[in-house]
Amino acid sequence: MLHTLSVPIIQAPMAGGVSTPALAAAVSEAGGLGFLAGGYKTAEEMRKEIAAVRELTDKPFGVNIFVPSEEDVDEKALLCYRQVLEKEAERFGVPLGEAKWDDDDWEAKLAVLYEEKVPVVSFTFGCPSPDIIAKLKEKGSFVVVTVTSTEEALIAKQAGANALCVQGPEAGGHRASFRNNAASHENASLLVLLQQIREVVDIPLIAAGGIMSGRDIAAVLAAGACAAQLGTAFLRCPESGANPLHKNALVDPQFQTTNVTRAFTGRSARGLANRFLIEYDNLAPAAYPHIHHMTKQLRKAAAQANDPQAMSLWAGQGYRLAKDMPAGEIVRLLMEQVKEAVEEINRLL
Numbered sequence: 001m002l003h004t005l006s007v008p009i010i011q012a013p014m015a016g017g018v019s020t021p022a023l024a025a026a027v028s029e030a031g032g033l034g035f036l037a038g039g040y041k042t043a044e045e046m047r048k049e050i051a052a053v054r055e056l057t058d059k060p061f062g063v064n065i066f067v068p069s070e071e072d073v074d075e076k077a078l079l080c081y082r083q084v085l086e087k088e089a090e091r092f093g094v095p096l097g098e099a100k101w102d103d104d105d106w107e108a109k110l111a112v113l114y115e116e117k118v119p120v121v122s123f124t125f126g127c128p129s130p131d132i133i134a135k136l137k138e139k140g141s142f143v144v145v146t147v148t149s150t151e152e153a154l155i156a157k158q159a160g161a162n163a164l165c166v167q168g169p170e171a172g173g174h175r176a177s178f179r180n181n182a183a184s185h186e187n188a189s190l191l192v193l194l195q196q197i198r199e200v201v202d203i204p205l206i207a208a209g210g211i212m213s214g215r216d217i218a219a220v221l222a223a224g225a226c227a228a229q230l231g232t233a234f235l236r237c238p239e240s241g242a243n244p245l246h247k248n249a250l251v252d253p254q255f256q257t258t259n260v261t262r263a264f265t266g267r268s269a270r271g272l273a274n275r276f277l278i279e280y281d282n283l284a285p286a287a288y289p290h291i292h293h294m295t296k297q298l299r300k301a302a303a304q305a306n307d308p309q310a311m312s313l314w315a316g317q318g319y320r321l322a323k324d325m326p327a328g329e330i331v332r333l334l335m336e337q338v339k340e341a342v343e344e345i346n347r348l349l
Contacts (some may be wrong), residue, residue: 001060001120001142002163002204002226006031007335008217010206011327012231013064013122014173014242014314015039021049023239023327025056030331033120033227038065043108050116060119062144065110067126068103071180077285082294084283088276088310092301099290114139122146122165124176125267133160144206146176148187153197163204165229166194170210172232172258172316175268181286191223198224212318214337218345221338232316233334236324245308249274250315250322252308258319264299264312266291272319275309276302 002008009032013019016037024034036053038046046063053061078099089096113121114135121136122144133143137160145156146165153164155178167176168190187193190209197205207220208229217228234240236247249255255272262268263280267288271277284291302310315322323330 002033002206004060005033005227007331008221008225008227009033009331009334010062010227010229011035011234012173012208012229013037013039013062013124014231014235015064015066016312016314017241018235020239020241021052021056023234023237023241024053024061025059026237026239026327027234027331028053028057028059028061030328031335032331033060033062035062035064035120035122038063038109039104039124041105043105043112046109047112047116050112050118062120062122063113063118064122064124065106065113066104067123067128067178068106069126069178069180070101071286073101073287073290074285078287078290081280081284081287081291084280085295085298088298092298092305092310094297094301096298097293097296099287099294101290102293104289113141117141120144124174125180126178127152127156127159127161130159137162146208147197148175148177148193150196150200152178153201157201157203161203163206163226164197164201165206165208166190166197166225168193168207168209169260170270170317171208172270172319173314174265175260175270177268180267180288191219194220194223194225210317212316212321214334214339215341216318217334217338218341230334232319232322233330234322234327235315235319236322237327237330238324239327243303243311245303245306245311246313247324249308249311249313250319255308255313258315258317262286262288262291264291264295265289269312269314270316272313272315274311274313276311 011027013035027034207225262284
């Protein structure tokens with residue numbers, strides 16, 4: 001499947017409304033692989049987005065969903081964090097949400113994917129059972145599991161994944177680690193991780209994490225990846241559903257760096273270092289999706305109040321290179337840069 005792409009570029013699935021059908025279709029039309037993000041949607045909302053993409057393109061595309069986990073949560077630490085956040089709730093005049101666990105409509109979403117026979121299905125936050133992967137394959141889907149370590153890569157390979165998306169610590173948004181309490185952001189860099197995983201599995205690898213230019217793409221292809229997955233690079237596109245405050249923050253000089261934090265959702269995620277992240281980073285326990293539900297209205301209220309300092313501004317380390325241009329043009333520009341990088345290397349050789 002991946003080898004049939006005319007360009008080795010995959011648009012990362014970005015949950016929370018960023019990965020729109022228009023964005024996915026534009027990237028697929030340009031020869032890459034566009035992705036919908038099923039996370040935080042109902043199964044029926046996801047089905048409608050699949051239909052919308054098919055209205056816009058007849059090219060292959062993908063859908064990503066979250067694998068639910070039931071790790072133990074420190075209820076006392078969760079309650080303490082809630083009490084700390086009460087002042088934020090007062091600041092924005094909204095109640096904190098219920099700190100609850102849910103499976104993000106897991107079974108219903110799987111049913112939709114079986115019925116819709118989506119060309120590519122990818123998973124984040126874990127590896128589905130071999131039975132689920134086998135059933136998706138029977139329906140004609142190419143199955144990708146996102147991994148952050150060699151251990152996870154071996155689990156996914158043994159479960160029957162067609163390919164792995166190798167996520168380096170440079171990536172924006174949530175770490176895809178199978179276990180929430182893993183210190184995955186301390187892993188080796190993407191290029192090192194790619195080579196480590198290439199040593200233990202023999203299935204196609206997609207590289208993800210901090211990839212912003214054609215030179216980056218050329219580097220990961222040289223390191224053994226068959227394609228590069230980019231998220232932050234598409235955030236400022238007109239087709240992106242990112243909040244305008246989020247898009248503007250990527251070029252706003254007041255945001256000088258990115259950090260990995262649990263402050264917004266209870267799961268490690270990389271975003272622009274704003275007031276909320278800095279103030280609460282050391283206080284948030286490993287409790288996902290509990291804290292996500294608890295802070296959801298806070299983040300929404302911050303956006304409505306035009307206050308990016310309390311929003312989850314997910315971004316990879318290369319965020320300053322994100323361009324405000326149509327997605328299809330970005331794909332074409334990236335491929336021109338890949339060609340130039342390869343030609344330069346050949347000249348040096």
